[in-house]
Structure formats: C-alpha cells, structure tokens
Amino acid sequence: MVTLRRARPDEAGVLSAVAQAAKAHWGYDEAFLESVREELTLTAADVESRRVVVAVLDGEVVGFYSLDGAPPHGELGNLWVRPDRIGTGLGRVLWEHALAEADAAGFERLDVEADPHAEGFYLRMGAERIGGTPSGSIPGRVLPLLRVRPRDRRTS
Template identity: 80%
Template sequence: MVTLRRARPEEAGVLSEVAQAAKAHWGYDEAFLEAVREELTFSPDDVSARHVVVAELDGAVIGFYSLDGEPPFGELGNLWLRPDRIGTGLGRVLWEHLISAAAAAGYEHLDIDAEPFAEGFYLKMGAERIGEVPSGSIPGRVLPQLRVRTS
C-alpha cells in the first residue's frame, strides 16, 4: 500500500533521482538531461523550505510533489514519479492529495509550468492551459503554463 507523507530533508538525493529518471523517461538526449540536471536536483534545504509530499511503497520513495508559493495563489513546483510507476494511477493519487492539501491551506488556484509530455495528464485532471513560459534551463524552449482551481 502506498503511503503519502511529508518528505524529509535527508531524502533530497532520492527526490533528485526520481525527478531526473522521470525526465529521462520522455526520451530526451543526454545533452538535454545534463542541461536540466541542476533544475531537477534538490538539497536538504530545498526540502525543508518547501511543502514536499512523497509517495512511499515498501520503504522506497516512488514519487513526490511540491506545493510552492503562499495562499491564495500557489504553484505545483514538481510532480514526478519513478518511470515504472507512470501510468499506474499513482499520479492521480498524488494529484488528488495535492489539490486537497492546497484547498485546505487556502490556495484558490495553482499554476503549473508543465513538462510538455505531462500536459495531457494535467488537462485530464482539470487544469486549463493559460499560456506558455520560458524554460528555466533551456534558452529558447517554452513550456505550457496551466492553472487549476482547488475548489
């Protein structure tokens, strides 16, 4: 059974591994993955300073999300799954937990600067596309920007 709980600072390396493996799942080349590595690397301080929730199964972290910003308007900073968990329903479990936690904390909506390959998932979950934003690590690349209401 999957357990959802707050991430611990000492899990920063595991979170980095999950995010980087998930990004690699989409078939990006090594140069691209190297360019985004820093953006997908977490420190213990990052974990302490953010609201990060992990999905744990049999003692192993298999996915996580981070809720960033201050109510009433926040951001889904991350939602990553180990590649062997993509398509299993775990994304929906994390998403529903995120939306519930955000609503309980007073967020009205969350913005998402989405991985392009994950845009369909977010749209299926009820997010709407509101525009595009520049990539934080690849000059000239744009990402879909989405928004979801929490209630």
C-alpha cells in the same frame, strides 16, 4: 499500498533521482538531461522550505510533489513519478492529494509549468492551459503553463 507523507530533508537526493529519472523517461537526449539537471535537483533546504510530499511503496519513494508559494496563489512546483510507476494511477493519487492540501492551506489557484509530455495528464486531471512560460534551463524553449483551482478540480 502507497503511503503519502511529508518528505524529510535527508531524502533530497532520492527526490532528485526520481525527478531526473522521470524526465529521462520521455526520451530526452543526454545533453538535454544535463542542461536540466540543476533544475531537477532538490537540496535538503528545498525540502525544508517547501511543502513536499512523498509517495512510499514497499519502503521506497516512488513519487513526490511540492506546493510552492504562499496562499492564495501558488505553484505545483513538482509532481514526479518513478518511471516504473508511470501509468499506474500514482500520478492521480499525488495530484488529488496536492489539490486537497492546497485547498486546506488556502490556495485559490495553482499554476503548473508542465513538461510538454505531461501536459495531457494535467489537462485530464482538470487543469486548463493558460499560455506558455520560458524554460528555466533551456533558452528559447517554452513550456505549457497550466492553472487549476484546487477547490473546483478535485475529482475524488
């Protein structure tokens, strides 16, 4: 059974590894992965300063999300699932928890800068596409920009 809890600063390396492995799952080449490595690396300070929640299964971190910003408008800064857990429902569990936490914290909306491969997931979860946003790592690359209203979109 998966347990959700706040991340600890000493787990920053594990969280970075999960994010980087999940990105690699989509078949990006090594040059691309190297160009986004910094963006996918969390520090202990990042974990301390953000609302980061991990999913733990059999004592191992298998996914996580972060809520960034301050109410009423924030961002789902991360939602990553270890590649061996993709397609198991863990992403939905993290999404639902993130929306419940965002709602409880007073967020009226969350924006999501999605990897193009993840856009379908977010749309199925109830987010809507509101446009595009420049990649923070790759000049000229535009990522799907989605939005969700936590109170309206929780499905559980």
